[in-house]
Amino acid sequence: MPESALRHVVIGGASGLIGRALAESLRADGVRVTTLVRTPDQGADEVPWLVDSDVLDPAVLDGADAVIGLNGASIGRFPWSSSYKHTLLWSRVTPTRALARAVRELGEDAPHFVSASAVGYYGTDPGGPIAEDAPRGDGFLADLCGEWESAAYGAGDHARVATLRTAPIIHRDGVLKPLILLTKLGLSGPLGRGTQVWPWISLDDEVRAIRHIIDTGTTGPVNLSGPTRATANDIGFALARELNRPYLLRAPEWGLKLVLGSDPTESLLTTDAYVIPEVLAASGFSWTHESAEEAVRAAIGRR
Numbered sequence: 001m002p003e004s005a006l007r008h009v010v011i012g013g014a015s016g017l018i019g020r021a022l023a024e025s026l027r028a029d030g031v032r033v034t035t036l037v038r039t040p041d042q043g044a045d046e047v048p049w050l051v052d053s054d055v056l057d058p059a060v061l062d063g064a065d066a067v068i069g070l071n072g073a074s075i076g077r078f079p080w081s082s083s084y085k086h087t088l089l090w091s092r093v094t095p096t097r098a099l100a101r102a103v104r105e106l107g108e109d110a111p112h113f114v115s116a117s118a119v120g121y122y123g124t125d126p127g128g129p130i131a132e133d134a135p136r137g138d139g140f141l142a143d144l145c146g147e148w149e150s151a152a153y154g155a156g157d158h159a160r161v162a163t164l165r166t167a168p169i170i171h172r173d174g175v176l177k178p179l180i181l182l183t184k185l186g187l188s189g190p191l192g193r194g195t196q197v198w199p200w201i202s203l204d205d206e207v208r209a210i211r212h213i214i215d216t217g218t219t220g221p222v223n224l225s226g227p228t229r230a231t232a233n234d235i236g237f238a239l240a241r242e243l244n245r246p247y248l249l250r251a252p253e254w255g256l257k258l259v260l261g262s263d264p265t266e267s268l269l270t271t272d273a274y275v276i277p278e279v280l281a282a283s284g285f286s287w288t289h290e291s292a293e294e295a296v297r298a299a300i301g302r303r
Contacts (some may be wrong), residue, residue: 008031009033010036010060010067012036016071017169034064050094058105069099096151100156111161113161121136121167124272163221165212167199190236195231197230197272198234201295205226212285218283
């Protein structure tokens with residue numbers, strides 16, 4: 001749909017990094033934003049949900065142009081114990097099922113359903129490139145994303161569903177957060193080999209891409225990643241350069257395993273996957289930050 005036609009959007013998970021930025025962007029353009037919250041409602045545009053039940057009243061979505069599901073506990077918290085893996089799964093699948101059920105009940109009048117997922121869907125797959133038609137990979141993250149997306153498609157055959165396979169966000173409160181402290185202390189360097197390819201996207205482009213998907217009515221899986229290839233070393237060295245610190249100390253994979261408490265091949269820190277945003281590129285999307293270095297520079301310069 002043309003951007004001028006967008007009037008009302010419902011967001012679940014609006015308190016997170018992406019949700020806050022997206023809601024701010026939409027409201028700045030005069031779009032009404034209703035947020036789904038897990039606390040008693042505080043204002044006219046907040047609706048409580050998942051408090052006493054995992055069911056969402058479809059009336060909340062009625063008349064909206066789009067509903068966006070961004071819920072999910074942080075995957076940046078370690079270690080991934082069995083209990084926390086359950087939290088990661090529940091916090092994604094339960095809200096997504098609730099949204100899908102409400103969309104399904106609205107039938108043909110349902111809004112465009114844009115549901116979060118992640119590039120973890122592909123697992124670790126050295127080589128590439130990996131476009132949206134690639135099969136699901138192996139490991140916990142891949143299985144998690146598979147269940148997450150299956151929950152979204154529970155909205156039914158009539159529903160317009162897009163799944164956002166988002167790359168790690170290059171932002172002070174995103175993938176850079178654990179790296180900034182180490183870099184400031186002069187303790188940064190290659191993580192494992194350091195040559196593994198890291199999918200990435202800036203927060204600005206993440207928000208712009210979500211809005212582009214809504215505006216164009218895009219459905220199906222969409223890789224939300226930057227347009228150029230970057231390694232862990234590229235991103236780590238760019239951060240060190242911006243902070244004027246050395247990039248010397250290598251963290252071996254066995255050390256990462258001790259810290260993470262899990263197989264490092266399941267960690268974002270050692271993921272090796274050249275994910276390409278084929279659907280976005282084909283739909284005419286243009287990036288504000290075309291390289292990881294540009295995204296790091298923008299993130300570190302922003303206070």
